[in-house]
Amino acid sequence: MRKDPARLSFEIRARDGDARAGLLHTAHGPIPTPTFIPLATKASVRSLSSIEVAGIGYELVLGNTFHLHLSPGEDRIAAHGGMHGFMGWEGAIITDSGGFQVFSLAHGGVADEIKGRRGPQQGRVKVEISERGVGFQSLLDGSDRFLGPEESMEIQAKLGSDIALVFDECTPSHADRDYTARSMERTHRWLDRCLDWHAEHGPSDQAIFGIIQGGVHEDLRREAAERVGAAAVDGISIGGALGKDKEEMNGVVAVTAPLLPPDAPVHLLGIGEIDDLMHGIGVGIDVFDCSVPTRLARHGVAFAPAPEGRFRIDLAKARYADDDTPISEGCPCEACRRHSRAYLHYLARGDELTGARLLTLHNLTYMERLMAGAREAISAGEYASYASAVLGGAAPWSASPSAGASQAR
Amino acid sequence: MRKDPARLSFEIRARDGDARAGLLHTAHGPIPTPTFIPLATKASVRSLSSIEVAGIGYELVLGNTFHLHLSPGEDRIAAHGGMHGFMGWEGAIITDSGGFQVFSLAHGGVADEIKGRRGPQQGRVKVEISERGVGFQSLLDGSDRFLGPEESMEIQAKLGSDIALVFDECTPSHADRDYTARSMERTHRWLDRCLDWHAEHGPSDQAIFGIIQGGVHEDLRREAAERVGAAAVDGISIGGALGKDKEEMNGVVAVTAPLLPPDAPVHLLGIGEIDDLMHGIGVGIDVFDCSVPTRLARHGVAFAPAPEGRFRIDLAKARYADDDTPISEGCPCEACRRHSRAYLHYLARGDELTGARLLTLHNLTYMERLMAGAREAISAGEYASYASAVLGGAAPWSASPSAGASQAR
Numbered sequence: 001m002r003k004d005p006a007r008l009s010f011e012i013r014a015r016d017g018d019a020r021a022g023l024l025h026t027a028h029g030p031i032p033t034p035t036f037i038p039l040a041t042k043a044s045v046r047s048l049s050s051i052e053v054a055g056i057g058y059e060l061v062l063g064n065t066f067h068l069h070l071s072p073g074e075d076r077i078a079a080h081g082g083m084h085g086f087m088g089w090e091g092a093i094i095t096d097s098g099g100f101q102v103f104s105l106a107h108g109g110v111a112d113e114i115k116g117r118r119g120p121q122q123g124r125v126k127v128e129i130s131e132r133g134v135g136f137q138s139l140l141d142g143s144d145r146f147l148g149p150e151e152s153m154e155i156q157a158k159l160g161s162d163i164a165l166v167f168d169e170c171t172p173s174h175a176d177r178d179y180t181a182r183s184m185e186r187t188h189r190w191l192d193r194c195l196d197w198h199a200e201h202g203p204s205d206q207a208i209f210g211i212i213q214g215g216v217h218e219d220l221r222r223e224a225a226e227r228v229g230a231a232a233v234d235g236i237s238i239g240g241a242l243g244k245d246k247e248e249m250n251g252v253v254a255v256t257a258p259l260l261p262p263d264a265p266v267h268l269l270g271i272g273e274i275d276d277l278m279h280g281i282g283v284g285i286d287v288f289d290c291s292v293p294t295r296l297a298r299h300g301v302a303f304a305p306a307p308e309g310r311f312r313i314d315l316a317k318a319r320y321a322d323d324d325t326p327i328s329e330g331c332p333c334e335a336c337r338r339h340s341r342a343y344l345h346y347l348a349r350g351d352e353l354t355g356a357r358l359l360t361l362h363n364l365t366y367m368e369r370l371m372a373g374a375r376e377a378i379s380a381g382e383y384a385s386y387a388s389a390v391l392g393g394a395a396p397w398s399a400s401p402s403a404g405a406s407q408a409r
Numbered sequence: 410m411r412k413d414p415a416r417l418s419f420e421i422r423a424r425d426g427d428a429r430a431g432l433l434h435t436a437h438g439p440i441p442t443p444t445f446i447p448l449a450t451k452a453s454v455r456s457l458s459s460i461e462v463a464g465i466g467y468e469l470v471l472g473n474t475f476h477l478h479l480s481p482g483e484d485r486i487a488a489h490g491g492m493h494g495f496m497g498w499e500g501a502i503i504t505d506s507g508g509f510q511v512f513s514l515a516h517g518g519v520a521d522e523i524k525g526r527r528g529p530q531q532g533r534v535k536v537e538i539s540e541r542g543v544g545f546q547s548l549l550d551g552s553d554r555f556l557g558p559e560e561s562m563e564i565q566a567k568l569g570s571d572i573a574l575v576f577d578e579c580t581p582s583h584a585d586r587d588y589t590a591r592s593m594e595r596t597h598r599w600l601d602r603c604l605d606w607h608a609e610h611g612p613s614d615q616a617i618f619g620i621i622q623g624g625v626h627e628d629l630r631r632e633a634a635e636r637v638g639a640a641a642v643d644g645i646s647i648g649g650a651l652g653k654d655k656e657e658m659n660g661v662v663a664v665t666a667p668l669l670p671p672d673a674p675v676h677l678l679g680i681g682e683i684d685d686l687m688h689g690i691g692v693g694i695d696v697f698d699c700s701v702p703t704r705l706a707r708h709g710v711a712f713a714p715a716p717e718g719r720f721r722i723d724l725a726k727a728r729y730a731d732d733d734t735p736i737s738e739g740c741p742c743e744a745c746r747r748h749s750r751a752y753l754h755y756l757a758r759g760d761e762l763t764g765a766r767l768l769t770l771h772n773l774t775y776m777e778r779l780m781a782g783a784r785e786a787i788s789a790g791e792y793a794s795y796a797s798a799v800l801g802g803a804a805p806w807s808a809s810p811s812a813g814a815s816q817a818r
Contacts, residue, residue: 042759042761043752043755044756044761044762044763044764045763046761046762046763047456047762047763047766048763048766049743049744049747049748049763049766049767050747050748051743051747071755071758071759072730072755076730076731076751079731080731080733080749080751080752086749086751086752086755087748087752088747088748088749088752298762321481321485322485322488322489324489334458334460335458338458338459338460338497339458339459339496339497340489340495340497342485342489342495343452343489343495343496343497346452346480346481346485346495347453349480350451350480352451352453352455353453353455353456353707353762353765353766354453354454354455354456354457354458355453356762357456357457357458357762357766358458
């Protein structure tokens with residue numbers, strides 16, 4: 001770990017068991033943690049404008065190095081003031097390294113595997129992996145491209161993110177222990193190359209998060225935690241295949257988190273189900289990102305206090321066609337304040353843009369409230385009861401410590 | 410014409426040549442005219458929520474009887490408080506009769522023809538036209554449906570719109586004079602049946618607009634104007650094929666408008682190009698609706714003070730890839746206040762939802778400003794110079810009479 005407040009500092013303000021609430025100070029302002037990061041994969045949170053994302057309460061979004069490199073290209077973005085200027089976003093930005101995407105081309109749908117869903121699919125694109133990095137064909141125009149540690153850091157420098165992630169291989173869950181170990185070791189060599197490039201060429205106010213791999217193997221996770229924790233990174237992301245089911249994933253996260261430097265901000269990559277967030281916060285995760293809230297919204301699925309349905313309701317289902325209630329009573333979002341499930345059902349069935357937009361607003365509002373409630377609960381020393389109320393089916397706004405107080409007003 | 414303030418009243422507050430500015434008092438509040446009506450064809454203005462549409466300044470939207478009948482069905486909408494309750498819209502609503510859509514099934518793309526674009530296409534759906542009405546197959550499930558004057562009025566009654574349009578045949582431009590004349594006469598018989606049904610069963614606060622057909626034939630337009638003007642309608646819409654080009658269309662509109670009762674609100678159906686609006690207002694049109702602003706937005710096209718490009722710029726074009734200026738300097742919309750053409754170009758090229766949404770906001774803001782400027786200019790007796798400034802390439806906000814005053818502040 002390195003401490004350079006010009007790049008990043010992490011201030012833990014409250015602890016409650018292993019959970020902590022704090023402030024992540026970035027070049028574009030402080031982010032209260034625990035926090036959820038909406039994806040702005042291609043420089044937009046789909047269906048929302050930058051002003052609206054900020055309006056929900058978000059101060060940090062995640063851009064995608066791989067996609068932005070292919071289009072519009074990092075040079076064009078740099079010419080328009082980096083991602084901040086290009087997308088008109090005044091908050092902070094974290095960029096992933098592109099490693100996840102290029103290895104997805106090689107290994108098939110890694111996203112499925114991280115979540116423990118089934119088996120490998122063969123990628124349909126030519127990919128060549130070497131010590132130097134990964135050669136691949138652009139999905140947009142078939143051109144030959146190459147992404148390695150230096151290339152990824154250079155792109156992220158041009159994107160101008162507040163936090164860059166190091167270039168890593170996200171090992172698929174179908175890889176055996178031997179492949180996973182060798183891949184992890186290469187990821188560690190790439191970590192050094194990322195840091196070397198950045199020390200010489202990187203923006204002085206851009207922070208770097210190292211990435212922990214090691215699959216489901218406890219000894220590998222331990223080795224990665226030690227290695228990355230000792231490097232000159234500003235924070236740590238836990239990545240890779242986290243197991244075949246939620247239990248194994250929670251086990252890997254619970255084993256890995258305590259191995260990390262106690263004052264490092266810890267980011268769990270690509271995880272965003274309600275119960276996973278509640279568990280992750282409990283074992284000390286500070287930052288989450290995931291496509292789930294925004295992607296589900298575009299398919300008519302809304303977050304709701306419904307544990308039996310994995311905290312979501314599929315509004316396209318016929319049972320909601322005449323349901324005059326809002327998605328979730330008390331939710332401050334526009335969809336819940338103004339519209340019925342019946343209307344949202346109709347919009348979802350018709351694949352209407354307004355429906356995708358209203359559900360995106362709702363899901364991101366829900367996540368923001370969930371995190372705000374967690375921060376408040378941790379500060380009040382009541383995280384366990386908050387998590388248990390949420391997991392038991394309470395809405396974030398009625399489970400948070402201030403809910404009673406505000407009802408009493 | 411009939412005058413029943415419980416349904417509708419039209420108050421002309423200023424005249425400037427043939428142009429007039431007024432207030433259309435509906436059951437859901439007054440609408441300042443001239444006004445443009447955004448389409449909420451399927452109970453949503455695509456990509457915007459009801460709250461946002463109102464936020465731009467709109468107080469009237471147009472719903473589609475044909476589409477809403479097929480899905481979700483007028484009974485379901487009635488059960489949720491009519492269109493107002495169903496879509497959470499607090500302003501006024503006008504519904505078209507569905508005639509345009511069912512005859513489009515029969516005649517091919519009538520929309521193209523109204524605008525004078527080329528020839529008939531054969532519809533691909535079985536349609537049977539008779540004196541009673543039109544039988545057709547649902548595009549959604551293949552079921553047999555029937556829409557005639559009584560059915561249309563009953564659906565619109567259930568939709569609960571403030572203004573219903575009578576059921577008519579929108580005669581295609583490739584129809585000859587004889588067909589157009591016979592069709593118009595049937596439309597007039599249907600007008601009587603619509604009014605009869607509504608007198609007996611219609612909501613007491615729902616107004617009815619009659620529709621003028623007659624194609625490009627001046628004597629038929631005159632006959633229709635007399636016939637519809639003498640009927641117990643609350644306002645008049647000018648519909649149908651308006652000619653093969655803009656000149657012929659403007660001629661038909663200019664000939665028809667003076668034939669109408671001088672105190673009737675006049676609505677020009679389906680026309681929304683900037684120059685057409687400027688001309689229409691000048692000859693006395695009060696209300697316009699059109700899919701152009703919202704449909705173009707979803708295809709990356711923005712309204713702008715650019716007469717050489719028909720007042721629009723196609724942001725998907727390569728020339729905008731590095732253009733750091735807003736779509737239109739001074740436009741108060743979110744897209745222009747926060748974003749560059751370069752960003753909007755990138756979003757348009759990627760077919761991103763955020764792009765469709767930002768351009769929809771922009772185009773509807775542009776139209777709202779254009780109409781507000783026209784209202785102000787008419788009140789100030791300066792409509793001719795306003796229209797000429799806009800047609801010459803001035804933005805609505807710098808062409809309106811108050812622009813100098815506000816610049817002087």
